[in-house]
Amino acid sequence: MPASAITSAASAPALQLLVAGIVALVLLAAGAVPLARKAGGSALVYGAAAAICVLVLGTALSSLGGAPASLILPPGLPELGGRLRLDALAAVGLDGDGLGGAAASPFALGFPPGCAPGGAGGGASPPGAMPATSRRRNGCCPSIPPSWPA
């Protein structure tokens, strides 16, 4: 089968919409490189990611009971192309992806970029050992005195 854009089944528009969502996320990732250093860049990227994930979630939910749809895109191996398929199992998986992204992106808007998770608590511990218990702070709440109680 030649590698070209071929669709099947009635719910193909849903699959095309999902592919558009993935492409939009990839473009957003590319656009985030210059935006990362600009004021409001994070809000734009996380906001757009949330919107795309809501779109994916809605499309996947509507496809849960639909007939499988497939699509062959030109990018991919010769003779094979990039084959995509939206069936009910994929729709369940995409529901999880969309829901997770739709919830995590707004949360990220409120998460300060300087709040290093590896700070207090020592971050990840050496493999196989107990977590570190250093008293190092991570800058999330720098106004707090360094030791308490005295």
Added chain:
Amino acid sequence: MLPFYPAFLAGMMLVVLADDAFTFLFGWEFMSLASFALVVSHHGVAENVRAGLVYLMMAAFGTLALMLAFGLLAAGGEGVSLQALSFSAMRAHGPTPLAAAVVLGLALLGAGSKAGLVPLHVWLPLAHPAAPSHVSALMSGVMTKVAVYGFIRIVFDLAGPPAWWWGVPVLLVAGPTAVAGVLYALMQTDVKRVLACSTIENIGIIFVGLGLALAFEANGAPAVAALALTAALFHVVNHALFKSLLFFGAGAVLVATGEKRMGMLGGLIHAMPQTALAMLVGAAAISALPPLNGFVSEWLTFQAILLSPDLPVWGLKMLIPAVGALLALAAALAAACFVRLYGIVFLGRPRSAAASQAREADGFTRTAMASLAVLCLAAGILPGPVIDALQGAVAPLVGVRMTGQGHLAWLSIIPVAEGRSSYNGFLVFVFIALSASLAALAVHAFGSRAVRRAPAWDCGFPGDDPLAQYSAESFAQPLRRVFGRSLFAARETVTMPPPGDMAPARLSVSERDPAWAFLFAPLGRAVSALSGRANAIAHLNIRNYLALVFGALVLLLVVLALWA
């Protein structure tokens, strides 16, 4: 970090939509590399970089296993064509029984390493807490489910009809994973690390459902297989909901206090009441308390386990109840784990200035947590529509679907038969809401408002120090002594100051992950020794290199001749 976040989401979505091995593996690697970049986003902390490298190694191992699995699935076709890499071609010809068995093992290794099955879990307690909280939520709540999806796609969809024993290795790995995961969680004192280890437990629960589905499908009980697969998929959805919620709560606490150590927190219910309420919902849901969603999926799994006496194979009849006992133990330990987490972090008094000065999370964070908490409650009260929605995915994989649950009276669910078992989350919710409201009214109506103050019992020690409260370590001590000594070589050391020295006594606890001690550490030493020896080959002269190439050529020709 910013560019890798949408890339990570795109990678996860591409894996799920892929319909050929190349696209699947491309998406898988895209997801792995983007998440690696997010894990090491705070690369100033050396431990985070180490966590990222361990994660990268395990991700590469998983991809290798999946690549081999797809190679075996594609090898069954006639001729040599790249079209054999499409999933439709794999479905059309199907592997031989031996190849299918190897594919099952490779899928367990490949998808299991990403999902966090014991003993391939070692990267998970390192990498998930190292990432920013929203990424931790995605990695723990969503990415591990993409791995579960990969396992289902390969084993249930592409590898052909299962043999009677396929469920055995899955169950043998899943049951211990559930127990070990929650025991790991109980030993931790870092909030995010507790949540990461709890993910291992929940992956065990999901794989118990998948193992049951394989066992029942292969042994002529497709209806029970549909029930078990539904339970697994329901738990996939549930875990994505409550684990994301709990990681958001941990992130809110981290932002408010700068602390992840449970020993430095406490009393946050006063400063962060909305976060505390959302975390309470998440903790109750993950502890499988009705009427929340975690209970429904675990209850469905137990319904399938209770049907195991109908199986024709004696080995499965004995194995499945044993796995059920492990699951029950894991559920009980999970409740203890989250009582400990919630009690230490949100109840009592602040154990540090950071905790005493905490402020409520911002609106975005609270909205995200509230949405997930509502969904946890909704999926628990209305499980019927969720079960029905999953049947579109279940039916093609095991051949039948569960009977419709959404239309039953009073929002009940009856997974097997009415005389056998039924559950009504809505009635449980109404009962709890009414009884709690009546109790609150009675307390307010008849209780005394007078406050009686008295010195708290302090075991004879003077002073009123918040550090005298129950701690994360002391809460876990009984379980650590019961399970930790043998499984984790847990040791407690008390250092007492000499007489006259006013320094405090110190209790230190050391533990060891047996997977590191007995599998990965020896493996690392072996690789190190081998690479040290192989390093000599890098410093040969041209004559020796030519001899080496010639020898390798002869060896390959001999192997080919013997193969033919």
